Amino acid sequence: MSGNMGITFRAMINSISDGIYICDYEGYCIAHNDAFLRITGIPMDVTGRHVSTLLDDHLISDSVTIEVINSRQRVSKVISYPSGCEALVTGNPSFDEEGNLINVVCEVRDLSELSTLKNELKCSKQLNKQYREILINYGPTMINASRKITARDPKMQNILDALPRIGDSDATVLIYGESGVGKGLIASLLHEHSGRSANGKFIKVDCSAIPPSLIESELFGYEGGAFTGARREGKVGLLDHANHGTAFLDEIGELPLLLQVKLLSVLQDHKIQRVGGTTPLTMDIRFVCATNRDLEKMVEEGTFRKDLFYRLNVIPIAIPPLRERKEDIFMLTLSFLDKFCQKYQRSLSFISEAMDCLYEYSWPGNVRELENVVERLVVLNQTGIIEKADLPEKIRRANQVIVLQHTDFSSRKDRKIIPLKAAVAATERQSIERALRQNVQLGPAAQALSIDISTLLRKCKKLGIMRGSASAKMR
C-alpha cells in the first residue's frame, strides 16, 4: 500500500479501539494499529516480521494467526499477553477468487475493561447486599401497618425513639422542618402510636391549600343557610372527622389570625362552633401541627398569636433536612428501591458511583425528592443496573463539583477523603482538559497525554468532556 492510500488506511485502522493485526498468507505482518501494540504491550512496530519471531521473542504467548493459516478457518481464542491484558483474539482468513489464502486479519478485543466492569458490578452487588443487611439488621426502621420510616442518623433515631412515648401522651405536637422531610409521616406515626387509631381517624388539613375565605367553614363546618351559597342541610367540618382521632394541621403558619383565635379556643375548651351555629360541640381531638416557617419570628412580627404558639409548642419536634443527615441517604435509597422494585416488579441495583452522587447531592426537596428520583429510576431503567449516567443531570453535576473541589490536593489536611476512583477520574479530566486547551488538534493532544486518539475520544465521551469547549478540533 502506498502514498495517500496507505496514510488513509493507517488512519482508519488507528481509529478503531480494538487491536487490528493483519498478515499475509505466510504469516508476515502487513499492518497493525496502535491499539494492537497497547493491548499486547509490544513496544515497537512489528510490520514485516513473521509471527513466529514474536512468539520466539516472547512478545506474544500464543498465535491465532498460525492456527488460521493451518486450518484456513476462522479461529477465536482468549489470549493473555505479557502486558497483563487479556484479549479475545479472532483471526479471519481471506481468500482470492481461486480460493487461495491471501491474508489473515485478527481483531484483538481487550477483555480487561470488561472484567474490570464485571468486577465493579460484582462489588456493587456485594455492596448492595451489605447495605440491605445493614438496613434489615441495624437500621432502626419502624414498621407500621401501612408505611415504613427509615432513619439512621442519630438525630432522627432520637425522634424515632421518642415517638411511642409522645404518641401515647396525647399532648399537642408541633413539627418543624422543610418541605418533604417527613413531617406528615411522623404525624401519622404519632396517631398510630396514640391508641387513637382504633377509634378515630387521622385527618390532614393543609392550611396553605384552602383559601382563607373558606378555611373556617372547611375546618369547623357550617349550619344550613349560614351564608350565601351554603348548602341547606349544612356541612360537617374536617375537625368533626377527626373526633376521637388526630387532626394534623400542616403549614399552620398560614392560618389567618382570626382563625388562630378560634383554634386556640378549641385547644383550650375542646369545643367547636360551626359557622352560623350557636351551640358548641364537644370534640375529643389530638392536634399535631407542622410548619416550615419560623413561628417565633412570626410571633415577634405579630403575624402569629403568641398564646396559640405556646399552646401548640408543647412538644416540639425538629426534623433536619436530608442534607444534614447524609447517613440516611443510603438507607432511604435502598428502602425506596425495595419499595418500587416490588411495586413495578423489577430487580435493580445501584452502581456505587451512582450511590456516591446521591450522597453528595444537597436534596433541596428532601426525602420526597429522593423518593421521586428513585421511583423514576426504577420505572425508566432497562438494564437492571442504575449507573451514574442514569441520574438526573443536576445530581450528577453536584458530584462532579465535589470531586473537583476535592482534587485540589494542594492544601488542607482536613479535606474529606474521596473514593479513589473519583479522584482518578477528576485527575484524568484535568489532564485531558489541559491537553485539549493547549493543543488545537486531537493528535498532538493525544500525544501529549501518551495515549492514542481513540483512547482520548473514548475518555472524552466517558468523562463528558466537550472537545469544542476545550477548543480542540478533530483532524
Ligand SMILES: Nc1ncnc2c1ncn2[C@@H]1O[C@H](COP(=O)(O)OP(=O)(O)OP(=O)(O)O)[C@@H](O)[C@H]1O
Ligand atoms: N424517614 C423516612 N423514611 C421513609 N420515607 C420517608 C421518610 N421521610 C419522609 N418519607 C417519605 O417522603 C415523602 C414526603 O414526606 P412528608 O409528606 O411526610 O413530608 P413533609 O415534611 O410533610 O412535606 P410537606 O411539608 O411538603 O407536606 C413521603 O412519601 C414520605 O412517606
